Amino acid sequence: MYEAITIKDIAKALGLSTSTISRALRGSHEISQETKRMVMEYAEQFNYRPNPIALSLKERRSRSIGVVVCEIANTFFSQAINGIESIAYNRGYHVIISQSHESYEREVVNVEHLSSRSVDGLLVSLSAETDRIDHFKKLHEKGLPIVFFDRVTDEIETHKVVVDNFKGAYDAVQHLINAGFKKIAHLTSSSHLYISRERLNGYKAALVDNNISVNDDYIKYCNHGGMIIGEVENAIKELMQLKNRPDAIFCAGDRLMLSALSSLKALDIKVPADVGLVGFTNSPLVELIEPSLTAIKQPAFEMGQIATELLIKLIESKRPVTEFETIPLQTELCIRNSTKNIHAEKSGKVKKAVL
Amino acid sequence: MYEAITIKDIAKALGLSTSTISRALRGSHEISQETKRMVMEYAEQFNYRPNPIALSLKERRSRSIGVVVCEIANTFFSQAINGIESIAYNRGYHVIISQSHESYEREVVNVEHLSSRSVDGLLVSLSAETDRIDHFKKLHEKGLPIVFFDRVTDEIETHKVVVDNFKGAYDAVQHLINAGFKKIAHLTSSSHLYISRERLNGYKAALVDNNISVNDDYIKYCNHGGMIIGEVENAIKELMQLKNRPDAIFCAGDRLMLSALSSLKALDIKVPADVGLVGFTNSPLVELIEPSLTAIKQPAFEMGQIATELLIKLIESKRPVTEFETIPLQTELCIRNSTKNIHAEKSGKVKKAVL
DNA sequence: TTGTAAGCGTTATCAT
DNA sequence: ATGATAACGCTTACAA
Secondary structure, three states: OOOOOOHHHHHHHHOOOHHHHHHHHOOOOOOOHHHHHHHHHHHHHOOOOOOHHHHHHHHOOOOEEEEEEOOOOOHHHHHHHHHHHHHHHHOOOEEEEEEOOOOHHHHHHHHHHHHHOOOOEEEEOOOOOOOOOHHHHHHHHHOOOEEEEOOOOOOOOOOEEEEOHHHHHHHHHHHHHHOOOOOEEEEEOOOOOHHHHHHHHHHHHHHHHOOOOOOHHHEEEOOOOOOOOOHHHHHHHHHHHOOOOOOEEEEOOHHHHHHHHHHHHHOOOOOOOOOEEEEEOOOHHHHHOOOOOEEEEOOHHHHHHHHHHHHHHHHHOOOOOOOOOEEEEOOEEEEOOEEEOOOOOHHHHHHHHHO | OOOOOOHHHHHHHHOOOHHHHHHHHOOOOOOOHHHHHHHHHHHHHOOOOOOHHHHHHHHOOOOEEEEEEOOOOOHHHHHHHHHHHHHHHHOOOEEEEEEOOOOHHHHHHHHHHHHHOOOOEEEEOOOOOOOOOHHHHHHHHHOOOEEEEOOOOOOOOOOEEEEOHHHHHHHHHHHHHHOOOOOEEEEEOOOOOHHHHHHHHHHHHHHHHOOOOOOHHHEEEOOOOOOOOOHHHHHHHHHHOOOOOOOEEEEOOHHHHHHHHHHHHHOOOOOOOOOEEEEEOOOHHHHOOOOOOEEEEOOHHHHHHHHHHHHHHHHHOOOOOOOOOEEEEOOEEEEOOEEEOOOOOHHHHHHHHHO
16 A cells, blocks of 8 residues: 655664654754754655644644535536635645535535544535524534535625625616516525525615516525426416516526526526526636527626635734625626626726635 | 534534534434434434535545536537436435537546545546547546436447447338438538447448449548537538539538538528438427427437446445446437337346346 | 553644 | 654553
């Protein structure tokens, strides 16, 4: 089996003590140049690598951070994870990803697993099913640093990274209205999710501001985030069977949007000829679909980066942090191959946040 | 900060020695029922969790496995990772994912990082750019268990999990020919990848068997797997500018297929009216694209599962393994919403493999 | 049945 | 400038 060389081995080979080797390796000034050179050379030659596990035990930290998301096969999250990695690896942290597949049960198990594996902190985006968060509260109270991104909760006071979901939704619905749609339905995820409620509010506000009354029959929830077979299909079917059938749908998320699309296709309903469609999605594929769809995109990569910066700051801060930031970013509305930056101040916000 | 209870704490509290606690906790028969009960209760009450880092140090294993892939934002790999997780978590292993983004450099760095973090084994699918594999050979020779899946190499003797790429490609091209296409181009990934060569061979064989001569101008390589800006666009442009322009394209991979699609769209070339398109992809989205495309799908989830089973077997085997398996699975050809199982023995193979 | 001590690889503290 | 020792949390011979 794989046997790595240790400080002890070097000490024995060079006739020195382990402490000398340790110091020499870290370039301590209290070791003679000559000894340092010898040790360094030997270490180099035999490809010495400090054992991270021993270090972890000593330093009481694992230099790893846990990521809790619902699904990596979702463009938003895979992009966010890329952002997370880009920061974490530079700072010497491992990233351990766990997926809940939108299941509360699995989220609890994963969090338990990660914490028992002594990650130094957690980056969390809640699952759709999650309606109570004791599993996070418990850890947070014990002092485990946690940063939420995208699917946040207001029940835990810590750093959060979000987009302006209200505005993103509002703009999208306004876009539909501008395009002439009037009977706009809303397909949303779980009502437990704060972002769902924000997006719902944005939707309602846009309608009201345009003197369109809100029709509750037009609002469909998918409490399992569309992960349960038939969940989206049924919602779409119900919408399409309404007497006063909607002429457009605003989808609150990636998976919902894509499932809605295939459900509509199965019903042989054409988009946008029969039904207009816009939604929150980071998938570049929507542009491949003919005619290309209007998408609200989130700055996923940046969100991952910022969340990671904040988490590492928490992890490495000496004394308890009492002031927490909620970093608000902006969405982009991508209309048929042309991206319209709704909010000019976007990059400014990001910059400030990373400081 | 987060302070977990240790065996020492329990020992002190109950006036026993740490070894007694350790044994009691593991239910050793050489500890009195009474003591066991006491210890168990106390541990339960204070929510004792063994420190996995201390365990790792003692057992000289981290109970984590490293995954080396190019991109998690690729349906094949995210599905494979789901399979990997499903096995790993049950067996008490952590999964640490790293992405090369098809870059040789990053792959080397990631592997170095993972091994220095003392993972117990590696699940690898090579990056498109990778043309030499010393970074894996070195570790393999030191005894680190490695299992390759999908993008394998024949330069390292170990377990491998693959599909029958030749047959998958052959069937796809035959399908195009059956549909009336005759001038079939091939857009492939890096020539370094063994699977690319197999798929190329399948492509050629199908042509030859149908008395169509192979035209080298019709074969385009993307040595960076389509990750470099313009790589696929240029290849498609070149194909479309040929005097004897192809009437169909067979794509060797997920990213290539989707990039080809958007490149064709940018050129205002209709699929399949102007150009037929089939390719290796696990993306469910191809069905949403109008008209839906023909896809060759790989059993990604199962491949991940089998690879993980094999890796854990290697990790946990007491003596060096000298006989290695190459598990061959079968692809499915998915034609316009109807899935045709080309190979009946598929499930049988999988079963055998997991044994 | 329980305790003592050594060891996993490293670093910090206190000698020398 | 270098060495000895203890400690991080846990397991396991070996003693008692």
